[in-house]
Amino acid sequence: MPADLSRREFASLLPLGALLALTSTFGAAAENNFRVRTITAGLHMQASGDFDQAEAAIAFLRNAREIFEVKGYEVQTLRLATQPLQEYLADWNSTQAIEAILALDQFAVENEVSCSIGPVFTEDVYHEEFAAWAVEVIRKTKNISFTVSVASAGRGVHYQSLRAAAEAMLAIAHGTPGGEGNFRFAANAFTRAGTPFFPAAYFDQGKSFSIGLESPNLLRQAFTGAANLGDAKNRLKTEMEAALGPVAALGNTLAAAARWQYLGIDTSPAPGLDASIGQAIEVLTKTPFGSASTLSACAAITDVLKSLSLKTCGYSGLMLPIMEDPVLAQRAAEKRFTVSELLLYSSVCGTGLDVVPIAGNTPEAVLRAILTDVAALATKYQKPLSARLFPVPGMEAGETVSFDNPYLTDAVVMPLA
Secondary structure, eight states: OHHHHHHHHHHHHSOHHHHHHHTGGGOOOOTTTOEEEEEEEEEOOOSTTOOHHHHHHHHHHHHHHHHHHHTTOOEEEEEEEESOGGGTOTTTTSHHHHHHHHHHHHHHHHTTOEEEEEESOOSSOOOTTHHHHHHHHHHHOSSEEEEEEEEETTTEEOHHHHHHHHHHHHHHHHHSGGGGGGGGEEEEESOOTTOOSTTTOOOSSSSEEEEEEEOHHHHHHHHTTOSSHHHHHHHHHHHHHHHHHHHHHHHHHHHHHHTOEEEEEEEEEOOBTTBOHHHHHHHHHSSOTTSTTHHHHHHHHHHHHHHOSSOBOSOOSOOOOGGGOHHHHHHHHTTOOOHHHHHHHHTTSSSEEEEEEEETTOOHHHHHHHHHHHHHHHHHHTOOEEEEEEEETTOOTTOEEOOSOTTOOOEEOOOOO
């Protein structure tokens, strides 16, 4: 099998034992401090149905995970991300393209990885058929994610693409159980190639990889006992560089051994159900998330994430995904902030509006207006932002929604203002 050949080729470059010996001085991860959320490999597709490079990428990812785990790091997921879809499937809405995407999904499922097929289109265009296509892809696949680009450096806000994205979100909401299909779709603005986090991820080259983290507990540790905001920032910078330096060194060593390119760490502290960024912020501010001082805390954290003396990639900013964080979900239920205030926090944060449940009867024009605000904010500050909104069919603001998804917590449908 090509995958077996790739593993042998990798081993011949530098045997596992020798690689571990080289990395022995880097140390291991502190227990229960942070996790590697993802190692994401770039996959440059040449043609539909050609999986030789995909098999080689899987071999690299498995070797990388094995080495990280031997060094004491928990690796939660392995992922593949392609270049923008139209670059290898120009007729993206054809029957043949759907079949190619289904084949890629089957490959991903069989190899226990997730796969992003990148932005479906990056130009400022409106495709009337996109919403129906998006629903079909979500329904027929299990491990495929994708996006639409709604703002870019060359064009600013993509007003026509915004309409397509809003229509797709509503179609997916009403075409999948509970609207959960929107977990694998987002509107992206200024997203950079090499971003490891989904659904935003895409790469502009193969044989390259990046790393994403789940690190709110590291932030909480740094903030505990801090005398003031300045002290907290200094402590966070010191602790993050000490903790992530060995990860970066291991990434560089892996790249040299496999003759791949290491793109860096997305330092965004992605939360998990037992690692809350909301809790970390509350340790810093000593007030519930959404209170006065939340904005300054978000800005302080982002300042540190942008100042680390490490090779970084992707968002490298603060993430506030409501349904992935029990504390954020609880504070939303307590009506301590709205979607509009989340967007305000995004002006000093990193990712925009993420896994936010909203009323299922939200009109397309209103949803498009929210996405336009995200795109305008990204354009104003030339920063990567995305919007992964969950219109929940049959639910209104204030009602509690539950999903059959191990990564999502119960949350209330949020008011828009």
